[in-house]
Amino acid sequence: MRLFAILSALVALLFITALVVGPAGITPGTALRALIWGDAGPLSLVMREIRLPRAILAVLIGASLGMAGAAMQGYLRNPLADPGLIGVSGSAALGAVLAIQTGLAASFAFGLPIAALAGALFGVGLVLALAGPRGGSLTLILAGIAISALAGALTSLVLNLSPNPFAANEIVFWMMGSLSDRSMTHVWIALPLIAAGSLLLIRLPRALDALTLGEDAAAAMGINLTRLRLMVIFGTAAVVGAGVAVAGAIGFVGLVVPHLLRRYVGARPGQLLWASALGGAAMLLTADLAVRLILPARDLKLGVVTALVGAPLFLHLIYRTRREGL
Amino acid sequence: MTRLALQDFGVVLRGRSILQDVSLSVGPGELVGIIGPNGAGKTTLMRSALGLIPSSGSSSLAKLDAPARGRAAAWMPQAREIAWPVTVETLVALGRTPHLAGGARMTDADHRAVDAAIAQMDLTEMRARTATRLSGGEQARALIARALAQETPLLMADEPIAGLDPAHQIATMQIFAGLAAGGQSVIVSLHDLGLAARHCTRLIVIGAGSLRADGPPEEVLTPALIRDVFGITAHVQRTDQGLIFQPLAVLP
Numbered sequence: 001m002r003l004f005a006i007l008s009a010l011v012a013l014l015f016i017t018a019l020v021v022g023p024a025g026i027t028p029g030t031a032l033r034a035l036i037w038g039d040a041g042p043l044s045l046v047m048r049e050i051r052l053p054r055a056i057l058a059v060l061i062g063a064s065l066g067m068a069g070a071a072m073q074g075y076l077r078n079p080l081a082d083p084g085l086i087g088v089s090g091s092a093a094l095g096a097v098l099a100i101q102t103g104l105a106a107s108f109a110f111g112l113p114i115a116a117l118a119g120a121l122f123g124v125g126l127v128l129a130l131a132g133p134r135g136g137s138l139t140l141i142l143a144g145i146a147i148s149a150l151a152g153a154l155t156s157l158v159l160n161l162s163p164n165p166f167a168a169n170e171i172v173f174w175m176m177g178s179l180s181d182r183s184m185t186h187v188w189i190a191l192p193l194i195a196a197g198s199l200l201l202i203r204l205p206r207a208l209d210a211l212t213l214g215e216d217a218a219a220a221m222g223i224n225l226t227r228l229r230l231m232v233i234f235g236t237a238a239v240v241g242a243g244v245a246v247a248g249a250i251g252f253v254g255l256v257v258p259h260l261l262r263r264y265v266g267a268r269p270g271q272l273l274w275a276s277a278l279g280g281a282a283m284l285l286t287a288d289l290a291v292r293l294i295l296p297a298r299d300l301k302l303g304v305v306t307a308l309v310g311a312p313l314f315l316h317l318i319y320r321t322r323r324e325g326l
Numbered sequence: 327m328t329r330l331a332l333q334d335f336g337v338v339l340r341g342r343s344i345l346q347d348v349s350l351s352v353g354p355g356e357l358v359g360i361i362g363p364n365g366a367g368k369t370t371l372m373r374s375a376l377g378l379i380p381s382s383g384s385s386s387l388a389k390l391d392a393p394a395r396g397r398a399a400a401w402m403p404q405a406r407e408i409a410w411p412v413t414v415e416t417l418v419a420l421g422r423t424p425h426l427a428g429g430a431r432m433t434d435a436d437h438r439a440v441d442a443a444i445a446q447m448d449l450t451e452m453r454a455r456t457a458t459r460l461s462g463g464e465q466a467r468a469l470i471a472r473a474l475a476q477e478t479p480l481l482m483a484d485e486p487i488a489g490l491d492p493a494h495q496i497a498t499m500q501i502f503a504g505l506a507a508g509g510q511s512v513i514v515s516l517h518d519l520g521l522a523a524r525h526c527t528r529l530i531v532i533g534a535g536s537l538r539a540d541g542p543p544e545e546v547l548t549p550a551l552i553r554d555v556f557g558i559t560a561h562v563q564r565t566d567q568g569l570i571f572q573p574l575a576v577l578p
Contacts, residue, residue: 077407077409077410206423206426209420209423210420210423211409212407212408212409212410212412212417212420213407213408213409213417213420213469213472214403214405214407214409216373216378216401216403216405217401217402217403217407219378219392220376220378220395220396220399220400220401220403221396221401221420221421221423221424221476222392222393222394222395222396222397222423222424223392223423224392262410266412266413266416267410267411267412267456268410268412268416269410
């Protein structure tokens with residue numbers, strides 16, 4: 001429970017920081033007053049239409065990625081698993097890239113997120129068709145890798161054949177992931193799916209804990225493995241698909257955060273779900289703050305920062321794992 | 327009251343018949359040893375009886391829905407999987423899973439069952455240690471404690487004593503015998519015919535996918551059966567210490 005309090009306080013602190021930090025040079029008090037009560041002026045508009053959605057999306061997407069990562073790792077009993085493993089991120093990105101390339105994204109405000117979600121749905125459908133609703137985790141990993149590779153190849157093909165350098169440029173930047181210039185519309189697009197997916201994932205703790213003993217023992221203790229598999233896949237697909245649809249591909253959060261927090265929850269995969277949700281929110285808020293503070297003029301991309309921070313951190317964790325066997 | 331009843335039970339996997347025509351029932355107070363050579367179908371028999379793989383015929387356990395089955399029988403698979411570095415206490419507490427409906431927390435009764443299982447398997451001093459860092463034998467005991475904590479009328483274990491030292495092999499068989507004496511039913515598969523002969527109240531012999539013998543150890547372990555099923559000769563002697571079984575030579 002202490003971990004819960006610490007992580008919640010951290011997320012709250014980072015959320016408020018995200019709201020009051022910005023290029024406008026307003027004092028925190030004025031900014032928060034303008035957000036809550038409103039002054040009908042430009043400040044209130046900045047707070048409510050620019051900073052608030054950005055901070056909310058950082059929390060929603062960070063929490064989704066963290067929780068989906070913990071669910072994936074628990075289900076596959078593998079600390080190297082990541083929400084991207086089942087091919088959702090790759091196929092959502094492909095959907096988005098096609099929307100940019102065909103001009104759908106430019107002609108219609110919801111074009112890009114809807115195309116990304118369609119891509120995610122199609123990818124999950126293919127993975128399920130390949131791996132089946134039953135069966136071992138290995139087939140799921142293999143199907144996910146195959147779909148990811150295919151989606152990656154098709155994305156490259158679109159880039160390769162793109163006659164329009166501006167579209168290509170936009171695609172490349174979009175794939176790096178970002179939360180800049182997102183509005184409340186994006187929050188409303190992502191929120192229902194993230195809520196639905198989270199509702200599926202948050203009911204998994206007992207089943208994931210039981211899986212510690214292996215699939216056979218868990219099944220004999222009354223865990224329905226077919227149902228668990230569908231809940232993990234659809235929950236992950238919904239939250240990750242929604243995140244990719246509004247913010248692009250943001251890597252490493254789902255991989256690093258559960259790994260970082262595992263020791264603090266006694267390695268129990270069920271407890272790791274909510275801990276990773278809070279940890280993921282904190283990580284993405286921090287990364288987004290870094291994006292805004294380090295090179296505000298150059299529009300540093302969020303996915304670049306999470307990978308730059310995540311990869312060395314992950315290396316360190318691997319080194320520690322080797323030493324301690326955790 | 328029977329704890330497990332199989333009637334005309336069989337398993338066909340990938341078009342190959344693995345088990346056929348098994349009928350048996352296990353009642354309270356029995357410690358049943360399932361013996362047979364490698365590949366005879368011992369594991370398949372137990373897994374299909376639990377409903378973990380599809381089967382033909384009827385099994386009283388496979389008929390139950392999953393949560394009810396989790397309260398009727400505890401299952402210890404042969405693979406000693408501990409996926410995460412949890413503490414021994416957490417591991418043993420996983421045995422309470424079928425008793426906790428929905429998101430319920432552990433009650434005092436659940437904690438008592440966990441404590442009792444830890445004490446029974448002599449793990450009190452290790453309860454705060456990380457299960458994945460224990461030795462193979464200690465892990466086996468922690469996993470047996472997990473199955474005990476499940477507090478089911480029937481306990482089924484696939485080679486639970488493989489890899490244990492002689493003291494813990496005997497101690498584990500004595501714990502199973504104690505459970506049976508207390509009215510629980512235990513079904514274990516094992517390769518050590520000496521321990522099977524000495525501790526089990528009943529032996530079931532599986533050979534090439536069918537039931538070859540079923541009865542008390544001294545009736546089952548005849549020279550003819552040992553020769554036909556296992557292809558060995560053995561020295562069998564009834565003593566005041568119980569039945570002594572010592573394999574001697576492989577038959578050509």
